[in-house]
Amino acid sequence: MSGLVLPVKTAETAETRVAQAKWAVLDCFTVVWQELTHLTRQPSTFAWQLGFPIMMVLMFVYVFGSAMDVTGQGAGEAYLEFAMPGLFAMTMAFGFTNTAYAVAYGKEKGFVDRFRSMPMAPSAVVTGRGVADLLHATVDLLLLLAIALVLGWRAGGSLAATLGAFGLLLWLRLSLIFVGIYLGFLVKNVEMAGNLFAVAFPLGFISSVFAPPDLMPGWLGAIAAWNPVSATAGASRELFVSPAVPSGYWIESHLVAAALLWPLAITLVFLPLAIRRYQRLRW
Amino acid sequence: MRTSEHAVRTEGLQKQYGSTRALDGLDLAVPYGVVYGLLGPNGAGKTTAVRILATLLRPSGGRAEVAGLDVTRQPRLVRRRIGLLGQQTAVDDVLTARQNLVLFGRLYHLGRKTSRRRADELLAQFGLTGAAGKAPKTFSGGMRRRLDLAASLLLAPEVLFLDEPTTGLDPAGRREVWQAIRGLTAGGTTVLLTTHYLDEADKLCDRIVVIDHGRNLVEDTPDGLKRRIGSDRLEIVAAEPDDLPAIAELAGKVAGDHAEATVDEAGLSVSVAVADGVRALTEAAAELRSRSVMVADLGLRRPTLDEAFLHLTGAKPAGDKETPA
Numbered sequence A: 001m002s003g004l005v006l007p008v009k010t011a012e013t014a015e016t017r018v019a020q021a022k023w024a025v026l027d028c029f030t031v032v033w034q035e036l037t038h039l040t041r042q043p044s045t046f047a048w049q050l051g052f053p054i055m056m057v058l059m060f061v062y063v064f065g066s067a068m069d070v071t072g073q074g075a076g077e078a079y080l081e082f083a084m085p086g087l088f089a090m091t092m093a094f095g096f097t098n099t100a101y102a103v104a105y106g107k108e109k110g111f112v113d114r115f116r117s118m119p120m121a122p123s124a125v126v127t128g129r130g131v132a133d134l135l136h137a138t139v140d141l142l143l144l145l146a147i148a149l150v151l152g153w154r155a156g157g158s159l160a161a162t163l164g165a166f167g168l169l170l171w172l173r174l175s176l177i178f179v180g181i182y183l184g185f186l187v188k189n190v191e192m193a194g195n196l197f198a199v200a201f202p203l204g205f206i207s208s209v210f211a212p213p214d215l216m217p218g219w220l221g222a223i224a225a226w227n228p229v230s231a232t233a234g235a236s237r238e239l240f241v242s243p244a245v246p247s248g249y250w251i252e253s254h255l256v257a258a259a260l261l262w263p264l265a266i267t268l269v270f271l272p273l274a275i276r277r278y279q280r281l282r283w
Numbered sequence B: 001m002r003t004s005e006h007a008v009r010t011e012g013l014q015k016q017y018g019s020t021r022a023l024d025g026l027d028l029a030v031p032y033g034v035v036y037g038l039l040g041p042n043g044a045g046k047t048t049a050v051r052i053l054a055t056l057l058r059p060s061g062g063r064a065e066v067a068g069l070d071v072t073r074q075p076r077l078v079r080r081r082i083g084l085l086g087q088q089t090a091v092d093d094v095l096t097a098r099q100n101l102v103l104f105g106r107l108y109h110l111g112r113k114t115s116r117r118r119a120d121e122l123l124a125q126f127g128l129t130g131a132a133g134k135a136p137k138t139f140s141g142g143m144r145r146r147l148d149l150a151a152s153l154l155l156a157p158e159v160l161f162l163d164e165p166t167t168g169l170d171p172a173g174r175r176e177v178w179q180a181i182r183g184l185t186a187g188g189t190t191v192l193l194t195t196h197y198l199d200e201a202d203k204l205c206d207r208i209v210v211i212d213h214g215r216n217l218v219e220d221t222p223d224g225l226k227r228r229i230g231s232d233r234l235e236i237v238a239a240e241p242d243d244l245p246a247i248a249e250l251a252g253k254v255a256g257d258h259a260e261a262t263v264d265e266a267g268l269s270v271s272v273a274v275a276d277g278v279r280a281l282t283e284a285a286a287e288l289r290s291r292s293v294m295v296a297d298l299g300l301r302r303p304t305l306d307e308a309f310l311h312l313t314g315a316k317p318a319g320d321k322e323t324p325a
Helices: A017-041 A044-067 A079-108 A111-116 A124-151 A159-186 A190-194 A197-205 A218-226 A228-240 A255-282 B046-053 B075-079 B097-107 B112-125 B141-151 B171-182 B198-204 B222-229 B241-255 B277-290 B305-313
Strands: B006-017 B020-031 B035-039 B061-066 B082-085 B159-163 B190-195 B207-212 B215-220 B233-238 B262-264 B269-273 B295-301
Touching: A017 A044, A017 A124, A017 B097, A044 A079, A044 A124, A079 A111, A079 A124, A079 A159, A079 A190, A079 A197, A079 A228, A111 A124, A124 A159, A124 A255, A159 A228, A159 A255, A218 A228, A228 A255, B006 B046, B006 B190, B020 B035, B020 B046, B020 B061, B020 B190, B020 B207, B020 B215, B035 B046, B035 B198, B046 B061, B046 B159, B046 B190, B082 B141, B097 B112, B097 B141, B112 B141, B141 B171, B171 B198, B190 B198, B198 B222, B207 B222, B207 B305, B215 B222, B222 B305, B233 B241, B233 B277, B241 B269, B241 B277, B277 B295
Parallel strands: B035 B190, B035 B207, B082 B159, B159 B190
Antiparallel strands: B006 B020, B006 B061, B207 B215, B233 B269, B233 B295, B262 B269
């Protein structure tokens, strides 16, 4: 019966912090490999998840956009330039539903349990998800960018400013990964995770994504202007040098700072919450 | 290197969820090298016990050791010596069968080459070599469960926990999984499995502990347990509902003076425990014939888990839903 048991260290404390950190990084990569293999084996995932933003692009730019005066220079003027950064931001914002769904799915199907019963670093369940989703979001952005370029959209700023805008977009997505992980562990089942889209909807639409808050009724405009999605949308418009007329809201003259601080605040709240939720699985 | 006489040992193990006591002083002592069954109805605390032993849940009280290691104080070390087959089949449906096993091998830090070698060995062991390149979503229930089992064996664990390994499988799938489980102890693994099927415990286990309400009731070998539970049961299914009282009276008479027959009016059936099955069967047939009572079915069968509980405890099992975990 002996000889089959792999050698184990004699005491839990014998593991150094360095060794533990190395395990954590390796395990994170393994989980990322798993997630990326999903995407390569099932590329249709992108079509499903990008179908919605692409439909929004086409509807708003070609159906509603012609009636919208976002620059003060007439209806339909420069609407593509206005809407594209908003759609980038909205896609990042809605991404948290994908994270939550994946987490809830892993929990419901016993995958999280199997991981937790293994000697892998417990943090890798969360960090692996985060890194994989960020890579996924990068591919999403590149695909949307390709579509935008085909439609005739161009970034008007310097290369550094353009990269900065994409950085801010991913920064928003990163902070919402923690929201997604928290909600994924919080919801009872996969169906409930699927319903999170109902929460995402107002978050995405009551914002400056498709229309300037100035055009909305006062109280709604204020909510839309202060929405974190608006901060990222507005900041990327600035960096892409899109023709948008700044409105009277104070925050709209501090968009880049807001796009940096909002996700930071979200992370500071939801990262500890997500970790706590994960640890509470043992209760 | 054995640090303990027992593969699994618990003392007064407790788990409380709000006001519900899922475990209420469970004592287990599982020797090495056996298949040990945790038998009980839904809600008895089987899954809670396995989840605590597999370091997924913290107990509210008592002690639990796996391979001589304390599950609350040394969870990381425990995890290197166990495998878990949860109630849900936890395989990745998008990856191929082989990629699944390599993934878990990598998470055990077996290294790329060893992971692949182990994956191929296990695929062969569980008859999945031909399906290695396919995704489990195309598999039958039995195949998925066998892959799941292979994934829990990558490390050749000292102790393997199987939580209701065949629930939800069709008869063919159950047989496949049973066969896969039988070979495990030969490799030195101690198996602790939970089930609510008497026949499953009977077929697979060397020892069985019956638990209910989070406590152990009886611990015995399958044969010893069968002796305690009582003999076979004579079952008669009536052709007409009106005949049920007469059949019940007849069955009681055949079984002996103090035997009371159980009547299931919905199923039109009467059953009674009998000491000598074959004699009771022939007597019942003769009686029915002489009284010209028509019956739909007449036969002998093993007691159900409910009946076994009635016998062991004088009470129906808890029977409520399995505690959420």
